[in-house]
Amino acid sequence: xxxxxxxxxxxxxxxxxxxxxxxxxxxxxxxxxxxxFLSNLIxxxxxxxxxxxxxxxxxxxxxxxxxxxxxxxxxxFLICMAxxxxxxxxxxxxxxxxxxxIIATIEVYLFCECRKNTNLITILSALIFPIVYLTxxxxxxxxxxxxxxxxxxxxxxxxxxxxxxxxxxxxxxILIAWFQYKLSQKRFMKTEKR
Numbered sequence: 001x002x003x004x005x006x007x008x009x010x011x012x013x014x015x016x017x018x019x020x021x022x023x024x025x026x027x028x029x030x031x032x033x034x035x036x037f038l039s040n041l042i043x044x045x046x047x048x049x050x051x052x053x054x055x056x057x058x059x060x061x062x063x064x065x066x067x068x069x070x071x072x073x074x075x076x077f078l079i080c081m082a083x084x085x086x087x088x089x090x091x092x093x094x095x096x097x098x099x100x101x102i103i104a105t106i107e108v109y110l111f112c113e114c115r116k117n118t119n120l121i122t123i124l125s126a127l128i129f130p131i132v133y134l135t136x137x138x139x140x141x142x143x144x145x146x147x148x149x150x151x152x153x154x155x156x157x158x159x160x161x162x163x164x165x166x167x168x169x170x171x172x173x174i175l176i177a178w179f180q181y182k183l184s185q186k187r188f189m190k191t192e193k194r
Contacts, residue, residue, distance in 0.1 A: 002111050007051025009107055013044030013100055020092035033140060033148055035079075035133060036096050039072035042129070043104050063112045064122055067180050070101075070108045071126045071173055072133075077101035078172070109183060118181040126177035127170055134166065 017040050046069045050061045080089075080097045089097060137148045147153035154162050 003051045003054030005051075005107070006047045006111065007055065009103060010044045010046070010048030010051055013040050013047065013104075016092050016095045016100060017041050017044065020096055033137070035072065035137075035148075036076050036093075038133065039069075039076050040096050040100055043069050043073050043100070047104075047107070063184070064125060066108050066112050067177055067184075068126050068129060070104045070180070071177055072129050073101040073104050074176055075130065075169070075173065108180065109187070112180070112184045113187075118178070118185070123174060123177050123181065126173050130169070130173055 017037060021037055046061070046065055050066070054060055076097060134152070137152060138154065141147040141153065147156075151157070151165055152162050
């Protein structure tokens with residue numbers, strides 16, 4: 001049943017992305033550079049692949065993939081809550097910014113089963129997607145002159161401010177990943193004892 005739920009959730013996320021971004025892409029050009037777009041797309045694909053692999057091959061993709069992917073959506077959610085007045089919460093964007101991160105977090109909690117102790121490398125791997133995206137956003141800002149998020153606009157904010165934001169966000173990501181692994185391990189141990 002869990003794989004069918006993952007498959008349905010993956011399709012739901014991908015439909016949300018298409019419904020939200022396709023009309024604006026036709027009108028204003030693509031917004032594929034936004035973290036909201038990318039995080040929902042990645043999580044949708046992960047759930048879709050996880051569901052299909054479970055149904056067809058009766059095996060799961062590595063749990064680290066789920067947790068590393070859901071971290072991106074959780075960052076979108078936290079940023080939206082911190083800067084609630086600056087985000088588009090109409091129509092399908094309500095799902096992309098609020099509902100999808102909550103659904104993904106619940107689903108990862110329910111279905112991720114970390115059977116062994118988590119090491120530091122596994123927890124730090126949660127930084128890979130955010131670091132790649134941040135690098136992309138900074139390069140994009142310097143090349144195009146358009147900074148996707150004003151909070152990382154180095155010419156306006158200064159390298160010290162942006163470095164502080166990046167370090168703080170990185171610490172939050174590490175704590176979120178660690179907490180999710182611990183919750184998953186605890187839940188799995190309780191399930192094993194039954």
